[in-house]
Amino acid sequence: MILFLDFRGRDAPAPFILQRTLWFSFSTTCNGGLGSLVKSGGKPPHSKALRAVQANSFCQSPRAKRTLATKARLAAQSGLSLFLKEASAMDFHEVIRTRRSVRAYKSNPIPDDVLQRVFDTARLAPSANNIQPWRVVAVRDEAKRREIAHLCYEQDFIAQAPVVLVICAERYRDSYSWIENHMFLVDTAIFIDHLALAARAEGLGTCWIGAFDAQGHKGLKRLLDTPDSHDVVMVMPMGYPERPTAFRDPGHRKSVGEIVSFDAWR
Numbered sequence: 001m002i003l004f005l006d007f008r009g010r011d012a013p014a015p016f017i018l019q020r021t022l023w024f025s026f027s028t029t030c031n032g033g034l035g036s037l038v039k040s041g042g043k044p045p046h047s048k049a050l051r052a053v054q055a056n057s058f059c060q061s062p063r064a065k066r067t068l069a070t071k072a073r074l075a076a077q078s079g080l081s082l083f084l085k086e087a088s089a090m091d092f093h094e095v096i097r098t099r100r101s102v103r104a105y106k107s108n109p110i111p112d113d114v115l116q117r118v119f120d121t122a123r124l125a126p127s128a129n130n131i132q133p134w135r136v137v138a139v140r141d142e143a144k145r146r147e148i149a150h151l152c153y154e155q156d157f158i159a160q161a162p163v164v165l166v167i168c169a170e171r172y173r174d175s176y177s178w179i180e181n182h183m184f185l186v187d188t189a190i191f192i193d194h195l196a197l198a199a200r201a202e203g204l205g206t207c208w209i210g211a212f213d214a215q216g217h218k219g220l221k222r223l224l225d226t227p228d229s230h231d232v233v234m235v236m237p238m239g240y241p242e243r244p245t246a247f248r249d250p251g252h253r254k255s256v257g258e259i260v261s262f263d264a265w266r
């Protein structure tokens, strides 16, 4: 088993981040869990992991040593690719900080694999009793996108986005909660936030659209032929932002002091 501890500084430039990354490799041995911790100070751990394995006194036979050496080399390689993947992913806090409502989109289509990754991340959202009541209709058809914009109080920018997500959810009653029939909305809001953040991490802009009245809701259901058991909870255009400044620090937000108190309401 190879364990990498990542001590990258959040604000440091990329080469410096890499330089500051400390590698620790922990090589387990053939005798179940005994291991040696090796600090390899900035280099991929291949050679030190190998030496640690070979030096281990519990592995006497040359064959056992060879097997372990191969295992260590393979583990080090997969650890390295994991590290490289990690290094290229967006910082979690950066994703949250720079997600903004985007109301102008390029017409460029979203590649299928990108869209798939967004959905694949969003589906991990938690829900009460793990019910996962959400369903998404991803609308690419232009005429339908225009109709959706019309049903949402003529918010025309919605139709500009190459994909408009219509997020639906199945109603259910949560008898353990005082909000009973409304829990499906809580679940689905979490799912939608996962969608928006996963999209941001892919360089995609989104905007929550909750402004459609009962008539609009009926129209959306009719347009997409949704079953009676499901409501449309939110609409979300998704696409590459028209403006390079679209992802920026949030506007006004309440301070932590305004929204948090400890031990009692203050």
Ligand SMILES: Cc1cc2nc3c(=O)[nH]c(=O)nc-3n(C[C@H](O)[C@H](O)[C@H](O)COP(=O)(O)O)c2cc1C
Binding pocket: 099, 100, 101, 102, 103, 155, 207, 208, 209, 210, 211, 212, 250, 251
């Ligand atoms: C539940 C919900 C409904 C919203 N409905 C709309 C909407 O119909 N149209 C719109 O332009 N923005 C809508 N927004 C976006 C908010 O106006 C926006 O999130 C808020 O002003 C904060 O700005 P930011 O998203 O850029 O940080 C909605 C946001 C939420 C969470």
